Amino acid sequence: MDAQSYNAALSELRTVRDAIKRARTELSRLEGDRDKRITQLATYDKAKAERIAPAAGLSVADVVAVAPSLAPDSLAVTADKPQPQDAAPETLTPGVDEAAKPQGPVVTETSADRPQPTAPPASDESAVPATLPSASSARSLPSIPEGTTGDDWFTHTSGLASTRPNFTQQARSTVFLDTTTGVLVHRQQTHHLNLGTATAADILTAVFRTIPEGVERIYITAGDPWHRDADRYPYLRDAVAAWLNAPIPGWRTDTGRGRDRMAGHFVHARNPVGRYQRESGDSHVEIRSVGEWFDVDSDDPAVIRDAFVLLWQALRRHWNDAVIMGSPSQTGRDLWTRTIPQRGQYADGYPVLSEELRGLLHATAGQGxxxxxxxxxxxxxxxxxxxxxxxxxxxxxxxxxxxxxxxxxxxxxxxxxxxxxxxxxxxxxxxxxxxxxxxxxxxxxxxxxxxxxxxxxxxxxxxxxxxxxxxxxxxxxxxxxxxxxxxxxxxxxxxxxxxxxxxLDDWAKKLKETWTNLSAQAQFHGDPVQARAAHLASRAVRSILLYGIGAFAQRPRMVTGTTPRSMERDVPADAEIIAFDDKHITWQKPTGFARDPNAxxxxxxxxxxxxxxxxxxxxxxxxxxxxxxxxxxxxxxxxxxxxxxxxxxxxxxxxxxxxxxxxxxxxxxxxxxxxxxxxxxxxxxxxxxxxxxxxxxx
Structure with missing residues (x-):
């Protein structure tokens, strides 16, 4: 194969990639065709997996899985660590964005403030497939290196520790919006909005017209507007990404601010987060799903507002500076930091493990x-x-x-x-x-x-x-x-x-007492509306603890980027393509662990x-x-x-x-x-x- 035919084959492979995305009914056949072409490209002596990957719409690892000859040395799979001859294992006995489309690559770092898949609500996480994998197909887990290399992992990250905050968290002006009925609840007032087709632009325009002083957080209580064009996309994530990134005159994707700096949108199939900033820079607002906190059942936005008020009041009995933040995970970790002892062994904070041990735990400690x-x-x-x-x-x-x-x-x-x-x-x-x-x-x-x-x-x-x-x-x-x-x-x-x-004991005890109090209100309150609000508030407490624990796990950061189709070669070699249209490719890639003091x-x-x-x-x-x-x-x-x-x-x-x-x-x-x-x-x-x-x- 010469260079001309090699480039021609790449072009054909891109066509196959697009067809796979647009025609799910032919997915099996097209994936087979794609793999065959990858194998053919691999016969070219200068073929590179990182060049073929974006053309095929796969990660480098996926390309290597199809054509192992393309594997660089860094991707070689290591065998299970052998046992040293003088250290036989002991056998135990039973006794024992984008407001405007970019001209070049745009990268947004996904924030830590996200619905934590690491700790899903009870009975809400997808089940493991019923067919169990064979031993040969199972992935290998990492081991600790032998000798001093592994011993060096057993330390803490220098200068990084969880410490008690010396500032008061600021509350944000919040409204609750049902995008099906257009009912908006702001404090004690109820408004009826015309949301048009419920795009992000329609929502921001209607809300800021109704509340000219502005709001900082919009909770969507019903309607799931980010699914409005789901039928046009093969995957829900694609529909959500398109909804979040649609241009909004006068607004752009927020770049973050303040102590809880959160930048960019978070694309999630059910509970996404849209973060927007006025072009003038004088307004920042989030559009979030209340589903991060609890499941709703045709509840009026006023009831959901009351649930958050009850939640705040109940938390204030244990934390006089408690503030409800955008998500349960954010709220949980903020409340926990305010229980760090001011005296004693850990008055200077809880040190964070080495990045190597954190990576090992990330790879080897499963969840539910x-x-x-x-x-x-x-x-x-x-x-x-x-x-x-x-x-x-x-x-x-x-x-x-x-x-x-x-x-x-x-x-x-x-x-x-x-x-x-x-x-x-x-x-x-x-x-x-x-x-x-x-x-x-x-x-x-x-x-x-x-x-x-x-x-x-x-x-x-x-x-x-x-x-x-x-x-x-x-x-x-x-x-x-x-x-x-x-x-x-x-x-x-x-x-x-x-x-x-x-x-975690003091933090968890306070949350358990809060949960018990709200659960009792839900059971014995004479007003069924307030009883329902108390029930939702008790579920929110559960989410604070559940997602707060998940947030401690600190998954590696994921960066999301958008690159014009004309600049396809600029897609990072280790990125996974998650969506694309006729003009742009959207991709994501892990970037390791942040210097998170609460990891x-x-x-x-x-x-x-x-x-x-x-x-x-x-x-x-x-x-x-x-x-x-x-x-x-x-x-x-x-x-x-x-x-x-x-x-x-x-x-x-x-x-x-x-x-x-x-x-x-x-x-x-x-x-x-x-x-x-x-x-x-x-x-x-x-x-x-x-x-x-x-x-x-x-």
Missing amino acids: RNELIIPPRVPDQLPQLVEYDRTFAYAKHTWKSPVGTPRRITATTFAAWSEKEQMRALYGCGHWQVRVTVPDTWNHVGLLPAPAPGERAWHYPATPGTTFTTWAGGPEIHTALTNPIQPWKIEILDGILWEDGKP HPEWAAAIWSGARAALLTQRHRDDNTYAGALHTPPGTVVAFRTDALYLTQPQNWPYHHQPGDYLLRGHLTGPLPAPTSEEELLSLRDAGRTALTTGQEH
């Missing part, structure tokens, strides 16, 4: 367990489907968190310890690399997460005799060793161990591990009993969804309205076809909740 179990592991026809949801679950696991400088616990070190020392370490705040073997006679659900294909996908092997290598927290390791059915074989390969501390992925990882373990077994001391999946007969667990269990039999588990208790949320009597997809499970879930509420489950 989401798994659908299909026949033959469950019956084809379910006798019943019963949903149990752990109330305010994560609040149950905040009483102890890792603090101090972490220690590396190698296989040799762990093996040299006594059984008592080993168990103390596993009871403590640790994150462990382990080799796991499922017992030969095991007949229940999987206990430990294993990496599956996908950036952050996990599955839970349960087939007898299966061996896999993974990372897991102490609560899960301990559960695997001491579960009520049969101990698993666990080999410690490496580990990170911290001191036990309580950095503590070790706290999020510990809470998530505790919550996953509690889905399996949880002791109720006051009742002297246990609850969880392992306390049900084999073959009766249908699904896990973050902090919810779906079973084929009802359970007599105690419920005292306390965080972590299993609440009966839905009940359907069968026979019912066993769900084999997320859509089918959610349909049955909704029917079960309705049946339980109306008393028609039998």
